[in-house]
Amino acid sequence: MEDRPDLREQDHVLIIEDDERLANLTRDYLEANGFRVTVEGDGARGVQRILDIQPDLVILDLMLPGEDGLSICRRVRNDYLGPILMLTARTDDLDQVLGLEMGADDYVPKPVQPRVLLARMRALLRRRDSGDSNSSDESRLMFSDLEIDNATREAWLKGSRIDLTSAEFDLLWLLASHAGRVLTREEIFSQLRGIRYDGQDRSIDVRVSRIRPKIGDDPHHPHRIKTVRSKGYLFVKDN
Numbered sequence: 001m002e003d004r005p006d007l008r009e010q011d012h013v014l015i016i017e018d019d020e021r022l023a024n025l026t027r028d029y030l031e032a033n034g035f036r037v038t039v040e041g042d043g044a045r046g047v048q049r050i051l052d053i054q055p056d057l058v059i060l061d062l063m064l065p066g067e068d069g070l071s072i073c074r075r076v077r078n079d080y081l082g083p084i085l086m087l088t089a090r091t092d093d094l095d096q097v098l099g100l101e102m103g104a105d106d107y108v109p110k111p112v113q114p115r116v117l118l119a120r121m122r123a124l125l126r127r128r129d130s131g132d133s134n135s136s137d138e139s140r141l142m143f144s145d146l147e148i149d150n151a152t153r154e155a156w157l158k159g160s161r162i163d164l165t166s167a168e169f170d171l172l173w174l175l176a177s178h179a180g181r182v183l184t185r186e187e188i189f190s191q192l193r194g195i196r197y198d199g200q201d202r203s204i205d206v207r208v209s210r211i212r213p214k215i216g217d218d219p220h221h222p223h224r225i226k227t228v229r230s231k232g233y234l235f236v237k238d239n
Contacts, residue, residue: 012036014040017039023039073104097206174191189204
């Protein structure tokens with residue numbers, strides 16, 4: 001059994017997976033590590049189950065009967081603010097990119113390694129809770145017409161709330177809180193995912209491309225989040 005640092009008592013996880021053996025093994029492993037787990041095997045019921053239960057975290061398989069994981073992720077993203085961890089085919093980079101574009105917060109390749117899954121879940125839940133101990137005075141950033149609050153984990157553009165996934169907010173806050181300094185992909189991966197950058201993973205690039213239009217940045221000629229070739233990203237300070 002694993003130790004259980006940094007977790008609230010009985011975080012509720014919803015597993016949407018049609019492989020009954022995998023779902024049951026995953027459920028047993030997570031329950032042994034302090035989670036409360038619900039399993040759903042039919043993709044057709046996935047959307048409603050997420051919205052009804054509002055779990056602390058969703059583990060969502062990509063290939064499901066009734067409705068696939070990408071569709072489920074897209075449909076719930078505006079009404080479910082918790083992290084979504086997608087299970088994908090190990091060799092299919094396109095599936096991983098599509099999942100992130102639909103609003104997934106992270107992905108774990110199949111065959112699932114339980115310790116890897118647990119580590120990714122813990123990282124997502126820690127980031128979810130990262131603003132809980134901060135006061136708004138210490139965690140609010142202002143950039144012209146963009147406002148970012150890490151205590152409430154919300155951002156506003158010209159006074160209107162921006163719809164951001166949990167992972168998008170994490171990346172935006174990380175970049176904004178280091179405004180004026182280039183953050184390498186290695187630094188970003190270490191901070192957000194707790195793993196080393198392997199030189200191939202495109203998840204950060206996908207998220208930046210999703211964040212830019214949401215904060216009023218021109219995707220083709222960005223002025224706020226700039227790509228620094230061969231290094232990483234720079235969040236530009238106000239003049």
